[in-house]
Amino acid sequence: MKIGIIGSGRIGATLARLLVGVGHEVAVANRHTPETLRALHEELGSALHPSSVEEAARFGEVVVVSIPFHSINELPAPALAGKIVVDSNNYYPQRDGQVPALDRDETTSTELLADHLVGARVVKAFNTMYFVTLAQSGDRAKDESERLSLFVAGDDEEAKGIVAGVIEEIGFAAIDTGTLAVGGRRQQPGSDIYNTELTGAEARRVLGQ
Numbered sequence: 001m002k003i004g005i006i007g008s009g010r011i012g013a014t015l016a017r018l019l020v021g022v023g024h025e026v027a028v029a030n031r032h033t034p035e036t037l038r039a040l041h042e043e044l045g046s047a048l049h050p051s052s053v054e055e056a057a058r059f060g061e062v063v064v065v066s067i068p069f070h071s072i073n074e075l076p077a078p079a080l081a082g083k084i085v086v087d088s089n090n091y092y093p094q095r096d097g098q099v100p101a102l103d104r105d106e107t108t109s110t111e112l113l114a115d116h117l118v119g120a121r122v123v124k125a126f127n128t129m130y131f132v133t134l135a136q137s138g139d140r141a142k143d144e145s146e147r148l149s150l151f152v153a154g155d156d157e158e159a160k161g162i163v164a165g166v167i168e169e170i171g172f173a174a175i176d177t178g179t180l181a182v183g184g185r186r187q188q189p190g191s192d193i194y195n196t197e198l199t200g201a202e203a204r205r206v207l208g209q
């Protein structure tokens with residue numbers, strides 16, 4: 001599959017390695033020029049395409065967004081319309097500034113992203129796991145119930161299924177937490193499944209599934 005990644009930091013670069021590792025073509029962008037991605041390009045070879053944000057957005061059937069939450073309104077909504085957009089972001093007021101609607105729990109960070117990206121098929125995933133665990137813990141040899149869990153929330157069942165398939169390819173259990181409103185809250189910082197290493201079986205128990 002062609003996958004775009006916007007953000008080449010801890011999560012973005014980790015996902016680039018994992019996704020190229022299982023055979024995807026990946027276009028990666030950051031805030032700077034594609035030349036700043038030379039080291040990652042040399043490491044991962046021709047399946048890794050250093051790109052501008054606009055290019056990565058247009059390249060991917062699936063586009064992962066791994067940037068600080070406070071930058072989401074800089075994303076190019078027209079280029080992402082119709083795309084499956086995977087939101088790995090979290091709202092941390094110390095980093096992102098206070099957002100009253102989130103502080104009052106009137107909405108979620110991923111719904112705010114979806115509001116900006118009109119027409120995108122937004123799925124929340126990859127936001128609950130520390131990047132080192134993400135880099136090291138996928139294990140395709142294990143049964144799903146024994147793999148560590150990554151979570152998917154979204155309102156578009158087909159998009160969520162495609163993202164779940166990618167999660168399984170890189171060796172994790174994909175656990176559906178529900179809609180963006182319900183599952184998005186279940187995946188937020190401070191929740192029972194956030195930054196906790198749970199197998200598929202344990203995650204289902206915690207979520208009452």
Ligand SMILES: NC(=O)c1ccc[n+]([C@@H]2O[C@H](COP(=O)([O-])OP(=O)(O)OC[C@H]3O[C@@H](n4cnc5c(N)ncnc54)[C@H](OP(=O)(O)O)[C@@H]3O)[C@@H](O)[C@H]2O)c1
Binds near residue numbers: 029053068
């Ligand atoms: N670190 C973790 O373990 C972890 C785990 C789960 C979720 N998360 C969440 O995932 C998101 C990314 O975290 P991270 O730790 O990977 O961050 P990071 O290491 O600080 O990397 C952030 C990346 O975003 C890029 N960026 C910032 N603003 C941008 C913009 N407007 N357009 C394009 N790219 C932009 C930066 O570009 P430059 O390189 O050019 O500066 C950088 O490559 C955050 O929301 C974080 O809360 C992090």
